[in-house]
Amino acid sequence: MAVILLILVLTGFYLSWRATRLDRLHHRVETARAALDAALLRRAAAVLDLVASDRLDPASATVLTAAANRARRADDDHRELAESALSVALRTTLAGHGGPTADPWRAEVLLAARGVHLARVFHNDAVSDTRRARRSRLVRVLRLAGTAALPDYFEMDDQVTVTARTRPRADPD
16 A cells, blocks of 8 residues: 555656646746847847948838838737848848948847847747657646647748857947
């Protein structure tokens, strides 16, 4: 009888540990998503600062302003597409404008773009870990994940030709 009780107690501890681990993984996804959202907003703000600096030709400024505003205002269903469009606009606009540190505003945009890339990688890694933990048969049968929704990856084009080390903008002029 003591052996059965010990097995039940150990099984209970194990199931409790698994449920807690899943909860922590879901919390990690939420935290990574918040960091990704902040990085995306920071990149859009850096782009708008670059446009406001009057260092771009009017056509490039118009394209970047429209793309940044669409990215900032996009709903969750269209956010990935809007952010990808901003990346493409940045890539085409900044391609022929000197090196990444030729202008402090461009350097800030490139630094913010690198932050977006890193935040997206961390978010997608957290999603992968959570999905892997939820694939377990034990988790599915005993519903250890509760009512938490299965997290989704954030897929976007986040490459903005970051080839050299960039520094944040100092006080210009």
